[in-house]
Amino acid sequence: MKDTGKLKKKSGILKKSIAIVVLFNMMYMTALPVVSVLDSHVITSAAASTTEIVGTAGIKTPELALSSAILIEASTGQVLLSMNPDEALPPASMTKMMTEYIVAEEVKQGRLKWDDVVTVGKNAAESVGSRIFLAEGDKHTVRDLYIAMAVGSANDATVALAERVAGSEQNFVEMMNETAQRMGMKDSYFINATGLDKADMPKAYQPDTDRETVMTARDVATLAGYIVRDHPDYTEFTTLQNYKFRPTDKDPIVNWNWMLEANKNITNFKAYAYEGLNGMKTGHTNAAGYCFAGTAVRDGMTLISVAMGADTEPARFKETRKILDYGFENFKLQQVVAPKAELAELKTVPVTKGKETEVPVVTKDAVSFVVPKNGAEPQITHTAKVTSASELLAPLKQGDKVGTVTYTYKAKGMDQPQEKTVDLITTTNVEEAGWFRMFFRAIGGFFADLFGSIKNLF
Known part of the structure; x- marks a missing residue:
């Protein structure tokens, strides 16, 4: 101009x-x-x-x-x-x-x-x-x-x-x-x-x-x-x-x-x-x-x-x-988490009213952060938030979102931590359980609770 x-x-x-x-x-x-x-x-x-x-x-x-x-x-x-x-x-x-x-x-x-x-x-x-x-x-x-x-x-x-x-x-x-x-x-x-x-x-x-x-x-x-x-x-x-x-x-x-x-x-x-x-x-x-x-x-x-x-x-x-x-001379964009990655502490999440009682989950997307070149391998922390079992109702489809994971990285000297949140998704379908399965699952749960209570008396 x-x-x-x-x-x-x-x-x-x-x-x-x-x-x-x-x-x-x-x-x-x-x-x-x-x-x-x-x-x-x-x-x-x-x-x-x-x-x-x-x-x-x-x-x-x-x-x-x-x-x-x-x-x-x-x-x-x-x-x-x-x-x-x-x-x-x-x-x-x-x-x-x-x-x-x-x-x-x-x-x-x-x-x-x-x-x-x-x-x-x-x-x-x-x-x-x-x-x-x-x-x-x-x-x-x-x-x-x-x-x-x-x-x-x-x-x-x-x-x-x-x-x-x-x-x-x-x-x-x-x-x-x-x-x-x-x-x-x-x-x-x-x-x-x-x-x-x-x-x-x-x-x-x-x-x-x-x-x-x-x-x-x-x-x-x-x-x-x-x-x-x-x-x-x-x-x-x-x-x-x-x-x-x-x-x-x-x-x-x-x-x-x-x-x-x-x-x-x-x-x-x-x-x-x-x-x-x-x-x-x-x-x-x-x-x-x-x-x-x-x-x-x-x-x-x-x-x-x-x-x-x-x-x-x-x-x-x-x-x-x-x-x-x-x-460009001092930094690079580095993938620190691959797509479809498992969390060691959260490989499955519970499901209500499904043929299976839990479903395997993975991260949806890759996670990349800017890191200094020739520096130490970045130390990444993460926090997961999962939908409660009472809210996670079958049927579920493969790829449905069941929570999120927030990854955090703070490099020395950088003015702020880098954060990225990705979805947790299911890896398989979970069909809704029939009444017969739900009935016997309920009976099994009842006796498990009963025997647990009796055991605690002794």
Whole structure:
């Protein structure tokens, strides 16, 4: 995202010319992408030396020239590294990740289709900064607008999608804030769908508030985690290196994410390309500096990194590399419990009114935790909760849930224990016993109790 609110006319023309020359050399050695570039202001506030970087005990953390940063493992949510992770800061276009999530969720729930046609309104058409120059009344599919938002960070496409989903951008903002609260993003607040400063929004559509959009690095990572888990097809969009928005466009939209693994073959990007990197969102305004939320997968482990407040565009990617290297070089995702595992102390559970009085049980799913590489074998504890026999009535089918097991692992130096709860399930069917069997079982139980009572008299 490029903020143009404070640029003077002459300065803007000069800087635009400079940006065109730079991007001409960088973007595939071709002409400019369709997205406009209107800002080159650099903040100078980022400083690693004054902020503590918290990692795992015994593992050296990198020095980071950022305002805020965090690294988490996606499947467990385990924090591996953090630097000022809970300060609410301007997130710039990383805001669009929430718009992306909500639109994808609308499609997933069937309330929206990728091939639905969206009519562009005045608010979208007047949006500034990064854009694809939509005109009021233009018609484009949800998919095309989504790609323009995810790949080219187009503000006009983002607003058009927000208005299609909720009727107005401010109605959509209510959805954004409600979704943030549901996700546990307690320190985030949105005033628009794009991440633009209020002053840079079309005047007629500015919200009646003196607040600005803010997010913490932890909240950005939380949001990215929801995207990874709930919409794993996000990479269909975020890995696009370029996209031709209109058949008549001379040049395609080019992805702002220099770190895409596929860029290893692009002359001007190969220094930034990162193995396994497949997303997710860049951002930049004067207030935010240069930001980047990255996702990368290696050896079955997905890491989510957030870098906020870098001084330059290249710096946000260089600092992200340090963060991700720290994660992949020092940690691994290790399966500590296999699927269909028996518990030594709980191989069966009692059943009422069944042909059998008990049924074998196993865990339903595997359990994996993030563990330090070259460390001691992780010591795992577990607690089981089983449905009472009086409530566990036959008939039962193989695979029926009869309880849960919670596994816990705490690595030295990690800020919190990792926990995962899996279901306990039956391994066989248990048919309901007939009245004859139940009758003699009751008689047997009666005499067993009787003889037990007599025995206790002597």
